[in-house]
Amino acid sequence: MKLDYDVKYGLEGVAVAISSISCVDGVKGELVYRGFKIEDLVENSNFEETAYLIWFGNLPNENELDFITSMLSKKRELPENIIYMMENFPKNAHPMEVLRSIVSILGMYSNNDNSTLEDAINLTAKIPTIIAYWYRIKNNLDLIHPRDDLKHSENFLYMLFGEIPEKSELFDKSLILHMEQGMNASTFAATVTASTLSDVYSIITTAIGTLKGPLHGGANERVLNMLDEIKTKEKVENYLNSLISRNKKIMGFGHRIYKTYDPRALILKKWLSNMNEKVKYFDIAVKVEEEVLKRFESKKIYPNVDFYSGILYNYFKIPKEFFTTIFAMARIVGWTAHAMEYCKNNRIFRPRTIYNGPKNLDYKKVKEVERNG
CATH class of the missing domain: 1.10.230.10 (Cytochrome P450-Terp, domain 2)
Known part of the structure; x- marks a missing residue:
């Protein structure tokens, strides 16, 4: 059947939003966050500062950096009920399954019904705790609770292993590399959910579910x-x-x-x-x-x-099955930034499909339906 429409499978090359968050130049091999080249950011910045840049659109001054660092450090711990649930999960559950489930459950502990920066910061702070707690539970180790005197990435490594390894700054900088990448599959999925004016927890659950697919994360x-x-x-x-x-x-x-x-x-x-x-x-x-x-x-x-x-x-001795959760731990900044940006000029996504099936069939009752063979 010849179609009268040009169908773009995978939406390749189709623009779905206008954004000032990042620019990916595939020909030149360049990645830019809010006007800053990725090479400059990993050389000079850190997770907290780059997260502020992506969320707010500019590099923070000293007071602003103290604010975002403090906000992230104070919101790390999980509710005791959630920790109890995690301790009773099947030990063979994949870390991405655990992450997806706990993020969804955390939505019930929030008082906000839509996308807010407060919830974005709250989830960004808690995702490393979810990952580290599951690593400890899965391996029958005592939990190491978060410390508010450590930076975001240092605290995560400390919660995994009980110490901060040498060259931990490289792990911090690697999170910057994964923080944002334009309208990739998980960011698009997050933005679609955001366009319905759903809450941040639903948005990030959508994104994690998309990232879990073998053609995207992992x-x-x-x-x-x-x-x-x-x-x-x-x-x-x-x-x-x-x-x-x-x-x-x-x-x-x-x-x-x-x-x-x-x-x-x-x-x-x-x-x-x-x-x-x-x-x-x-x-x-x-x-x-x-x-x-x-x-x-x-x-x-x-x-x-x-x-x-x-x-x-x-x-850094992080097990392979946890790699995709590290991706999510960084990319949540980009996911939430795109969700909030899109909702400023929101229009719910409603693409179309081109029907190529039969028409004008005559209805048959169950007894009249016949199958060959």
């Missing part, structure tokens, strides 16, 4: 699985030959927007290469990158942020 976990299978850099060529011969995807390569090297991947690679110690998986990853760039030079397939981020998380 690629860095599968990159590490791939590097585990390769085992040594000497086996890279044979491994890639096997993947290519079976038309299998090489994890961590390619991006819907970037047609050149993902700037976030470049930054992560630089950090890992500058470590004064051997970082597990890094030498294999570099060899994989060299081979892929050589074999697919004409197709311009480059590493994306997922290719190296999992190696950094593994360096």
Whole structure:
């Protein structure tokens, strides 16, 4: 059946909003938050400051930074009832399932019925606690409660392991890399929910559910699985030959927007290469990158942020199944910023589909319905 309409599956290239939050230039390989290049932010900023920038549209002064830091540090703890529920969850529950469920439940503890900055800050503060508590519960470890004297990322690592590891500033900066990326699938899903004037907890539950899908979040976990299978850099060529011969995807390569090297991947690679110690998986990853760039030079397939981020998380001893929750822990800033921005000039999303099914069928009662075979 010939259609009279041009259907854009996946909405590729279709603009659905006007935003001043970020700019992704896929041709130049640039990522900009509120006018600031990502390279400058990771070099000079931190999680709290960049979150303020994305939420409010400008870098904070000293008082404003103290305000956002204080707000985030005071809202970290979870209600005791929620902790009790988590302790009774199945131990094999995936961290993203736990995160999605607890964020939804937290909505019942809020007095706000729509999207507010207060709720955005509240959830941003609590998501690291949800992740850290589940890590401790899953591994039969005593809970480590949040401290309000630590920065956002330091407190998270402390709650996981009981100490703040060396080079923790790199983990903090990695959250900046994942904080915002335009109208990706989870941000779009969050914005659709926001367009109904739903509350922040519903908006973020939607986003987490979308991020959980294997085509969106979780690629860095599968990159590490791939590097585990390769085992040594000497086996890279044979491994890639096997993947290519079976038309299998090489994890961590390619991006819907970037047609050149993902700037976030470049930054992560630089950090890992500058470590004064051997970082597990890094030498294999570099060899994989060299081979892929050589074999697919004409197709311009480059590493994306997922290719190296999992190696950094593994360096901090974070288990693979928690990687996507780290993504959510950072991206909630972008999700909430887009939700609040869109609602300022809100129009509920209502796209259309093109019907290509039968018409004018005659109704038959159940006894009259026949099936071949």
